[in-house]
Amino acid sequence: MSKPTKTELAKYKSILERQLSSLRGDVGSMRDEALRASEQDASVDHLADQGTDNYDQGFMLGLIENEGETIKHIEEALERIHGKGDWDFGACPLCLEEADTSKKKPKEQKKAKAGKALDVWIPKARLEYLPWARFCVRHQEVEERNREIA
Ligand SMILES: [Zn+2]
Numbered sequence: 001m002s003k004p005t006k007t008e009l010a011k012y013k014s015i016l017e018r019q020l021s022s023l024r025g026d027v028g029s030m031r032d033e034a035l036r037a038s039e040q041d042a043s044v045d046h047l048a049d050q051g052t053d054n055y056d057q058g059f060m061l062g063l064i065e066n067e068g069e070t071i072k073h074i075e076e077a078l079e080r081i082h083g084k085g086d087w088d089f090g091a092c093p094l095c096l097e098e099a100d101t102s103k104k105k106p107k108e109q110k111k112a113k114a115g116k117a118l119d120v121w122i123p124k125a126r127l128e129y130l131p132w133a134r135f136c137v138r139h140q141e142v143e144e145r146n147r148e149i150a
Contacts, residue, residue: 001121004090008124012089012131013081019131020074023067070132077132090127092136094143095120 004012080089087093099120122136135143 001119001123003088003121004124004127008127009081009089012127013078015131016074016078016081020071020078023071023074073132073134076134090122091120092122092139093134094139095136 079085
């Protein structure tokens with residue numbers, strides 16, 4: 001994995017901005033947009049039958065579950081793309097924490113330097129599916145587990 005390129009950042013930015021404007025609209029207009037994207041000539045009746053089967057299901061499910069949280073995550077991701085976030089866009093903050101040897105004891109620092117450099121970048125496949133993903137898959141699972149306990 002590597003740091004996203006400028007071209008990739010521009011792509012994620014346009015996805016995020018489109019999703020953010022969809023989220024801020026009502027579900028109706030979002031459905032219209034989804035329809036237009038999937039089937040140009042579909043009628044309104046057709047839409048009702050068809051439901052959202054053809055739409056990006058992950059995106060739909062995510063925002064129905066927790067629209068407000070998704071909006072927040074998208075806004076934060078956009079801030080990171082603009083360099084105003086708490087960490088670099090595309091990096092996992094918990095991996096960054098693990099890779100930060102400055103907080104470790106000198107002995108551990110040496111060990112960390114000798115070992116393989118930690119990969120802090122979220123895989124591109126994940127970012128393309130969820131550009132606002134905050135964590136790598138491994139840390140996402142840790143986060144969700146922590147949330148269930150809390
Ligand atoms: Zn991570």
